[in-house]
Amino acid sequence: MPFRTAKTKIWQYDIQVRGRRLRGSTGTDDYEEAKAVEAEVRAQAKNSHAERGACTLSQAFGTYHVDICQHQPSAATSASQAKAILKHIPGKTRLDTLTNADLMKMVNRMRASCSNGTVNRRLQYMGRACRHMAKFYGAALPDLNFKAPEVKEAQERIRELSxxxxxxxxxxxxxxxxxxxxxxxxxxxxxxxxxxxxxxxxxxxxxxxxxxxxxxxxxxxxxxxxxxxxxxxxxxxxxxxxxxxxxxxxxxxxxxxxxxxxxxxxxxxxxxxxxxxxxxxxxxxxxxxxxxxxxxxxxxxxxxxxxxxxxxxxxxxxxxxxxxxxxxxxLDDFSPVSGGDPQNFPQSVDATL
Structure with missing residues (x-):
C-alpha cells in the first residue's frame, strides 16, 4: 500500500512484482489516487514481464517468496536456501538458459560445505520456485531434472527422550x-x-x-x-x-x-x-x-x-x-512351538551359534 514520510505529503510506493522491487513517487497527495497509481505500476510491470517470457533466477526466488514462502512458518529457512543457491548460480541467470549440468555443478560445490540432506532440500526449493514461475507466470523453463542430482542422505538417527x-x-x-x-x-x-x-x-x-x-x-x-x-x-x-x-x-x-x-x-x-x-x-x-x-x-x-x-x-x-x-x-515370552513358555534346548558340543 502507498506510504509517505514525515518530510513530504506525496505518497510513495515500494512494491515487489515477481521478484523485482519497484520504488517511486505516485506524484499525488491524495491517497485514493496514490493507490490507483501503485496499481497501474504493478499492472505494467506484470504485463511487461509476461511479454518477455523471460525470468532470472533471482526474480523466480523473489516471486516465490512473496507468493508462497512468506506465509509459511518456514519463511526464514526458505530465504536462506535461496541465498545459498545464489552463491553458486548468479541471480541474473535466466531460467531458460539453465541446464542439468548447472544443477549438477551446484550440487557438487555445495557438498563440500554442507550435508547431503541440506543439498537436497536446496535443490528441491529451487525446483519449486522455478516451476512456480513457469506455471503461474508463463516463464520459459527448459526440461530440467531436479531429482537426478539429489545425493543419498544418511539415515536420520532416532533419539527418544526417556x-x-x-x-x-x-x-x-x-x-x-x-x-x-x-x-x-x-x-x-x-x-x-x-x-x-x-x-x-x-x-x-x-x-x-x-x-x-x-x-x-x-x-x-x-x-x-x-x-x-x-x-x-x-x-x-x-x-x-x-x-x-x-x-x-x-x-x-x-x-x-x-x-x-x-x-x-x-x-x-x-x-x-x-x-x-x-x-x-x-x-x-x-x-x-x-x-x-x-x-x-x-x-x-x-x-x-x-x-x-x-x-x-x-x-x-x-x-x-x-x-x-x-x-x-x-517371542521371548512365548513359544510358537509349544504354545506356551519358551523351551530349553540342550547345547550341542558342535554348536557354532
Whole structure:
C-alpha cells in the first residue's frame, strides 16, 4: 500500500512484482489516487514481464517468496536456501538458459560445505520456485531434472527422550517454555509449526497444522489436549495474542511470540538440555519421542504416519525398530512351538551359534 514520510505529503510506493522491487513517487497527495497509481505500476510491470517470457533466477526466488514462502512458518529457512543457491548460480541467470549440468555443478560445490540432506532440500526449493514461475507466470523453463542430482542422505538417527530425561528437562526449563515443549511431545509437531500456531486454527475437535512446503493437516484434539489448551495463558500484547504459544520477554515482562529459529527460545531450550545433562538431544527429537511412544502404544505404523503428517509411509518406517523390539519381546515370552513358555534346548558340543 502507498506510504509517505514525515518530510513530504506525496505518497510513495515500494512494491515487489515477481521478484523485482519497484520504488517511486505516485506524484499525488491524495491517497485514493496514490493507490490507483501503485496499481497501474504493478499492472505494467506484470504485463511487461509476461511479454518477455523471460525470468532470472533471482526474480523466480523473489516471486516465490512473496507468493508462497512468506506465509509459511518456514519463511526464514526458505530465504536462506535461496541465498545459498545464489552463491553458486548468479541471480541474473535466466531460467531458460539453465541446464542439468548447472544443477549438477551446484550440487557438487555445495557438498563440500554442507550435508547431503541440506543439498537436497536446496535443490528441491529451487525446483519449486522455478516451476512456480513457469506455471503461474508463463516463464520459459527448459526440461530440467531436479531429482537426478539429489545425493543419498544418511539415515536420520532416532533419539527418544526417556522418562527420566524428560523429568530432568522440565526441571531445568524456564516455566514459560513448559507449555510449548509439552505440546510438541503431545503432537510430534515441528518447532516452526508450534511457534506459528494461531488460535483461529484451533477448533473444537481438531487443530489445523501448517506444515513445511505450504501444506496443512488436521490433528485431533483429545480430552487431554482440550484440557491442556484451556490452561494456556494468553498474551496481553495485541501482536502476540493471536498466537497459541508465547514466552515471557525478560526485558518487558510481556508475553511475546516465539521465534522458531535462532531466537531466545532455542537458546534457553539448549541451555536446559545441557543443565539437565541430557546427551545428544535436539528440539526435533521431541518429534522422534512422540513417534516412538505412539508406535509402541498403538502398534499401528499407518496411524503414526498420519499423525506425523508424512506423505509417504516409508518415511515413517524409520521408527519400525520399535515394532521389532516389541515382537522380539513377545517371542521371548512365548513359544510358537509349544504354545506356551519358551523351551530349553540342550547345547550341542558342535554348536557354532
Amino acid at each position: 522418562q527420566d530425561e524428560q523429568r530432568r528437562l522440565f526441571e531445568h526449563l524456564p516455566v514459560d517454555l513448559h507449555a510449548p515443549v509439552t505440546f510438541c511431545l503431545m503432537t510430534g509437531c515441528r518447532i516452526s509449526t508450534m511457534a506459528g500456531l494461531l488460535w483461529r486454527d484451533v477448533g473444537e475437535t481438531e487443530i489445523i497444522f501448517r506444515l513445511k512446503g505450504g501444506t496443512t493437516m488436521t490433528f485431533p484434539i483429545s480430552r487431554e489436549m482440550r484440557a491442556f489448551l484451556a490452561s494456556l495463558p494468553r498474551s496481553n500484547v495485541i501482536e502476540a495474542r493471536r498466537f497459541v504459544f508465547t514466552r515471557i520477554d525478560k526485558t518487558t515482562s510481556e508475553r511475546t511470540r516465539i521465534v522458531p529459529k535462532g531466537g531466545v527460545f532455542n537458546t534457553e531450550f539448549r541451555q536446559a538440555v545441557a543443565d539437565a545433562k541430557i546427551p545428544d538431544f535436539r528440539f526435533h527429537d521431541l518429534r522422534h519421542t512422540f513417534a516412538t511412544r505412539m508406535l509402541r502404544q498403538t502398534k499401528n505404523l499407518k496411524l503414526v504416519s498420519q499423525l506425523l503428517g508424512h506423505k509417504d509411509i516409508t518415511t515413517t518406517a524409520r521408527y519400525a525398530h520399535v515394532l521389532v523390539d516389541d515382537m522380539r519381546a513377545a
